[in-house]
Each structure stands twice: as C-alpha cells, then as structure tokens.
Amino acid sequence: MSNREEYPDPSFPVTGTVPIIRPDDEELYRLEQEKKDRKDPGPRGRLWLFIVLAGGIFAALTAPGQTAGLSPFTDPLIAEIGVDRTEISFSYLIATLAGATAMPLVGRALDKFGARLAIVWIGVALAAVLVAASFVTEILGLTGAYVGLRMVGQGALTLASTTLVARLVTHRSGLALGISGAMGAAGISLAPVGIERLITLTDIATAWRIEAATVLVIALPLALLLPKDRPRTHTETGSLIVHVPEAGYTQKQAAGTLMFWAFTAAGFTVGMMVTGLAFHLISILGAQGLTTLEAASNFIPQTIAALLLTLGFGAIVDKIDPRWGLIASMVSMAGAMMLLPFVEPGLWGIVFGLLLGAAQGSIRGVEAAAFVRYFGRGHIGSIRGLSTAVMLASTSLGPLYFALGLEWSGSYLAPSLWGALLPAAVIILALLAKEPPQEAEAVAVGKK
Numbered sequence: 001m002s003n004r005e006e007y008p009d010p011s012f013p014v015t016g017t018v019p020i021i022r023p024d025d026e027e028l029y030r031l032e033q034e035k036k037d038r039k040d041p042g043p044r045g046r047l048w049l050f051i052v053l054a055g056g057i058f059a060a061l062t063a064p065g066q067t068a069g070l071s072p073f074t075d076p077l078i079a080e081i082g083v084d085r086t087e088i089s090f091s092y093l094i095a096t097l098a099g100a101t102a103m104p105l106v107g108r109a110l111d112k113f114g115a116r117l118a119i120v121w122i123g124v125a126l127a128a129v130l131v132a133a134s135f136v137t138e139i140l141g142l143t144g145a146y147v148g149l150r151m152v153g154q155g156a157l158t159l160a161s162t163t164l165v166a167r168l169v170t171h172r173s174g175l176a177l178g179i180s181g182a183m184g185a186a187g188i189s190l191a192p193v194g195i196e197r198l199i200t201l202t203d204i205a206t207a208w209r210i211e212a213a214t215v216l217v218i219a220l221p222l223a224l225l226l227p228k229d230r231p232r233t234h235t236e237t238g239s240l241i242v243h244v245p246e247a248g249y250t251q252k253q254a255a256g257t258l259m260f261w262a263f264t265a266a267g268f269t270v271g272m273m274v275t276g277l278a279f280h281l282i283s284i285l286g287a288q289g290l291t292t293l294e295a296a297s298n299f300i301p302q303t304i305a306a307l308l309l310t311l312g313f314g315a316i317v318d319k320i321d322p323r324w325g326l327i328a329s330m331v332s333m334a335g336a337m338m339l340l341p342f343v344e345p346g347l348w349g350i351v352f353g354l355l356l357g358a359a360q361g362s363i364r365g366v367e368a369a370a371f372v373r374y375f376g377r378g379h380i381g382s383i384r385g386l387s388t389a390v391m392l393a394s395t396s397l398g399p400l401y402f403a404l405g406l407e408w409s410g411s412y413l414a415p416s417l418w419g420a421l422l423p424a425a426v427i428i429l430a431l432l433a434k435e436p437p438q439e440a441e442a443v444a445v446g447k448k
Contacts, residue, residue, distance in 0.1 A: 178314010
C-alpha cells in the first residue's frame with residue numbers, strides 16, 4: 001500500500017518514503033510503524049553477526065582506558081616520573097571522576113548523531129590521548145592523560161559500543177548484547193598480559209603509541225563498514241523527510257523511575273567493589289596467605305565466570321525479568337565480600353574469584369537490555385549516558401574505600417564485610433521497583 005493510500009489527505013503530501021503528518025496523527029503513525037517493526041525485526045543473519053562482533057571488538061578496544069589496561073603502567077610510571085603510590089592513586093581518582101562528568105553529554109550526542117559516527121570520532125580522540133600520554137613527564141600531565149583515557153576509553157567508547165548494538169539489533173537483542181559484552185570482557189581481561197609484555201620489550205611511551213595505532217587501524221575502518229543508526233533527513237532528490245521520533249522514555253522520565261536507579265545502583269556497586277578489590281588484589285590476597293603469582297592468577301576464574309554469566313544471561317534476558325540478573329550479581333558480590341576472611345590458597349581462592357566474576361558477568365548480561373526493555377530505544381543513549389556516568393564515578397571510589405579501610409582498621413576484612421551491605425540494599429531496591437509503564441501517555445513521542 002502506498003503512503004498516499006494510507007494518508008490520502010492531499011494537503012499533506014508525502015516526501016521521500018515518510019509522510020508529513022499532522023500532530024494529531026502521530027499516535028496512529030507510531031502504531032503503524034510498530035506494526036512494521038514487528039514484521040521486519042531488524043538485521044538478521046550475517047549482518048546481525050557482524051554488528052554483534054563489531055560491538056564486541058569496540059568494547060575490547062576500551063582496554064587502554066580500563067583499570068586492567070592501565071594497571072601494567074602503574075609501577076613503571078612510579079619509577080619513571082618519580083611519584084609515590086598515593087599520589088598516582090589520587091591522580092587516578094580525580095581523573096575518573098572528571099571523566100564521568102562527560103557521560104551524559106556523550107549519551108545525548110549518541111542519540112543525535114548515531115553511535116556509528118560517534119565511534120569514529122571517539123576512536124580518533126582515544127588515539128590522540130594515547131599519543132599525548134606517551135609524552136608525559138610529571139604528575140600533572142599524567143593526571144590529564146588519565147582524564148582523557150578514562151573519559152574517552154572507559155566511558156565514551158564503552159557507552160557507544162553497547163548503544164550501537166542496542167539500537168541496531170532488535171532481533172534477540174539480549175543475546176546480541178551478551179555476546180558483545182563477553183567479547184569485550186575477554187579482550188579487557190587479556191589486555192594486561194599483552195601490555196605488560198609490550199612495556200617490557202619496549203618502554204612506556206612506545207607501548208602507548210602502539211595502542212594508539214591499534215585503535216585507529218581497527219576502530220575506524222570497522223565503524224565505517226557498519227550500517228547507519230541515525231535516521232535520514234532528506235531523500236536522494238533533496239526532499240525533507242519528517243520523522244516521528246521513536247517512542248521511549250526521555251532521560252528525565254527514566255531517571256524518575258525506581259527501576260532506573262535499581263540497575264544504576266547495581267552497576268555502581270559492582271564498579272566500586274570490583275575495582276577496589278582488583279586495584280589492591282595482590283595486597284588483599286597476600287594478607288590471606290596467597291603468593292603474588294597465586295593472587296594474580298585469581299583473574300583467571302574471574303574471567304571465566306564473567307564470560308559464562310554474561311553469555312548466559314544475555315541469551316535469556318529477553319525471556320525473563322532482567323532483575324534476576326541483577327539479583328544474581330548482587331548475591332555473588334555480597335558472597336565474595338563475606339568470603340574474603342576465609343580465603344586461602346587453593347579451593348576458596350578459586351571460589352572467591354568465581355564469585356567476583358559472576359557479579360560482573362550477571363549485571364553485564366542484563367543491564368543494557370534492561371534499559372531498552374523498560375525505557376525503549378528512542379533516547380537510550382542519553383539514558384545510558386547518565387547511568388554510565390554514575391557507574392564510572394563508582395570505580396574511582398573503590399580503591400580509596402579499601403585503602404582507608406586498611407588504614408583505619410588495620411586489615412581489609414572490615415571494609416569487605418561492611419561493603420557486603422551495599423549489594424543487600426540494592427536487592428531490596430530492585431524488589432521494591434515496579435516495572436515502568438509503557439502506556440502512550442508515559443512515553444509520549446517528543447515530550448520532555
């Protein structure tokens with residue numbers, strides 16, 4: 001059926017393939033579009049796989065800005081720049097908080113310009129920051145480099161990679177996000193080994209420059225091969241296409257729901273506690289009798305559990321209440337914190353690592369899909385931008401929390417046990433949260 005047959009009023013002619021419609025026709029048109037979407041539920045087959053794999057590769061390329069990717073540089077930087085561990089830790093904290101402030105702006109940019117175009121510019125920016133970092137010679141310059149790496153690497157590129165998959169993939173989106181998330185987690189987990197070897201064989205500056213070249217060579221061509229995720233504004237003949245914005249909650253509407261804050265609080269908890277434990281892992285497990293090698297090897301069970309839970313929950317999140325993933329994450333997080341006093345070389349050390357990995361994988365497997373399910377795709381970039389800002393800020397607090405806990409109590413056990421209360425509170429919050437309504441008045445198109 002042609003557009004003229006659907007909308008026969010001659011005073012409102014069509015332009016391109018999208019009709020110009022009157023405001024009172026918007027609801028009818030939205031329902032028609034939703035009907036078409038059900039008949040054509042997004043990319044499938046090879047294109048589906050390509051988008052998912054691309055999202056996973058972009059997620060893995062965030063490693064230069066992640067704690068795991070930056071940790072191999074810590075001791076060499078302390079020796080080369082001549083700062084102590086407290087100074088470099090405080091520099092990292094300031095940089096992470098500063099980087100978090102930009103995430104709401106990044107989210108709005110993703111909604112306006114599309115994730116594909118944003119990834120191109122984010123890739124260029126990340127490479128530029130890495131090159132600039134290679135010339136750092138003092139703590140102030142290092143702090144500036146940390147700001148750029150945390151803002152562009154951990155924050156912006158992570159947000160863009162998940163938003164890309166969330167917007168383009170509508171068929172089995174939970175599985176798609178789970179696969180791309182697992183790929184990202186695997187890449188980030190393996191990065192420290194390669195980066196450490198790179199620094200050993202070359203030097204700090206060369207390692208950062210090689211990382212910059214890697215980001216450019218992989219991210220830019222891959223992004224340009226992806227389909228556009230931003231609506232066309234004109235036809236090939238230049239006629240204006242008037243689009244009705246996709247239905248969905250705005251950032252303000254989503255932030256007014258308890259469900260948004262339940263998932264954001266879960267991300268905050270995992271980010272804070274896992275980063276704090278990872279930052280001090282050698283010291284924490286060393287106090288429990290593990291050698292340096294045994295403590296470092298604890299990342300292996302963490303990675304295995306994170307990958308399995310990310311894929312597992314990603315495969316079923318479209319069929320279950322996403323809060324099951326949240327609860328599994330918080331139970332695992334609380335379990336790891338309470339288990340710490342009993343950790344020793346052998347089985348309990350492995351169980352501790354599995355629980356930490358399960359906490360990360362469970363929330364990663366459901367978080368992005370949950371936001372799409374509850375709030376729609378119309379403003380998903382800005383909604384996740386706000387949530388990501390909170391989660392990113394949490395990663396700056398974890399190392400300081402455990403450091404102060406050690407200073408005040410004389411061990412890591414007290415802050416770990418007290419920290420177990422936080423995931424328990426998040427579970428209560430999630431159980432109290434009601435599923436956001438999807439009625440037309442709650443998600444009115446174009447309303448702020």
